[in-house]
Amino acid sequence: VFIFSTTGMIMGAAGSTVYYNLKLRHPTLPLPIIDYDLALLFQPMLMLGISIGVAFNVVFAEWMVTVLLIFIFM
Secondary structure (H helix, E strand, O other): OHHHHHHHHHHHHHHHHHHHHHOOEOOOOOOEOOOHHHHHHHHHHHHHHHHHHHHHHHHOOHHHHHHHHHHHOO
16 A cells, blocks of 8 residues: 555656646756657667566566676665
8 A cells, every 4th residue: 555655656746847847948048958859769778678677577586686786786
């Protein structure tokens, strides 16, 4: 029950931040503050990374995932 409410709170905060930033403009250039081209460029790599991470989480044991994460983030 708490996990769903936490996820909902995070999603609501992220959504409201994006909505707020949609109206903002760049301080010196006549551009929106959100770079949509960059967001579209990152999206495929983000989806690929999520897919690989889910596959590794299913294939590897829990202790091995923990060791790999510690090794990667050191």
